[in-house]
Amino acid sequence: MLRKYSNSRSLSDNIKLGSLSAFAAGMVNIGSLLLFFSFSSNVTGHYAILAAELVKGNLYQIAVVFSWIFLFFLGSFVSNLFVIHINAKNSYIAHSIPLILEIICLVTVAVYGEYYYRETLAETEILLALMLFAMGLQNGLTASISNFAVKTTHLTGTTTDLGVLFSMFTKKEFRTNETLKGRAKLLVCITLSYLSGAVTAGFTYTHLNFKMFYMVSLVLVIIIIYDLSKLKLKLYWHHRKLIRLRIEDVILIEESKEKSVAS
Template sequence: MSPIVPSASTHGAARQRRMPRLLRAATAHHRSDAADTVLAVVLTFVAGAVNAGGFLAVGQYTSHMTGIVSSIADHLVLGTSALAAVGAVSLASFIAGAATSALLINWGRRNTPRKQYAYPIALEALLLLAFGVLGVSTGAAHTVLPLALPLLCFLMGLQNATITKLSGARIRTTHLTGMVTDMGIEIGKLLYPHRDASRPAHLRVVADRKKLVILAVLVATFLLGGIAGGLGFSVFGYGFCVPLAALLFLLACPQFLSARRSRRL
């Protein structure tokens, strides 16, 4: 009997089943490299979109704490204390977002482990949705703008702390400095001329090609997210937040649904 060879359609169906599984696993409490990568790609896209769209909304990037701290120093030197205070509020909001993520994850780890990473992602989705709906419904810049900057900074801190905790500090999604630095390190290893396999392991210079590819993908994803966010805000205004919130809900919801099914059983 001749062996059964899977058809192209079978392989396609398998790939289609695998992707929903990866989406379901993206915020699961049991982590894998594949799940971390999927979540990182989605969150990096959202961060790029929020950062670029937020710049058009409030005239300031909301994930670059280095730049914000530098601006605080500049404004203090120039005597523009009101603008320095705005920077301080932005910094405090980012820190508050990161602290909130840690609180939610640690509480979830003790009480509902299955949903520990879904909590901060769901909160980010809710706040992003509320921000978009408020902006669309009021249509008044003076109503939304005072809330926009601290809220967007809070969201970026929340997101960055979440991916940092679940990936063991291997991945950041809201800023590129660390990613680009790591890319440079791996490229330097790749170009290093003395790669003698006979050398002791601790003296070998070996590039992590997989890491380099993932970092390049994340940088490109942030750029694509920024383009999408800039175009989205230009065309739809604050409504550009709604599809981003829906994408985050798509990641978080499977953990809440599976927990509900488990209770029924």
């Protein structure tokens, strides 16, 4: 899910990463809407709000919305910075760092919200800012490592692409095209996962409240651990193979010794 980069990624890699991260984004977005009355995983609406506040001349709101958009941008910037600078040394670590930072942001929101939140406006805005930064990190990472094939924090582009693909499938030549079919499968998975995350957040909000961000963090931990477990499994098989080879070598040496003694 995380180790491979750009064109070396398979459809399955993208579907797994896209589904899990879209589920997390759906939860975060609805969580922030229910807790703070503002979206945190998409910035298109914030651009519209920024324009409206600029027209009204509300300096405070302009500053707040500007900072949210800026932090989403910064998240994406930081994410790609790690990917392009550390990728050559260790792609798994390069791709895990943005997710670890995202987990830190979300756990901070959860802990602060649960134990210290007094519902002041400043606190609300800072916690929302952290969530927008986290979503910027996630979107930057998935887009960067998948060669812009996977974007999971908003569905405008996904819905547009799905519309285009579905219209293409009215022609037989496109219906039989495996690449297009795979792309459609990926986009449907992202959409459904995002929706599932959003619905889960809606249902669990009253019981979990800020604890829902622990759940989101757990999903992100699964993304990180999945590849780590695969790496460990690979190492384990490699190790077993080595042992088997050594045993075979020992047997061969023993056999050659026996032969030499017999002769």
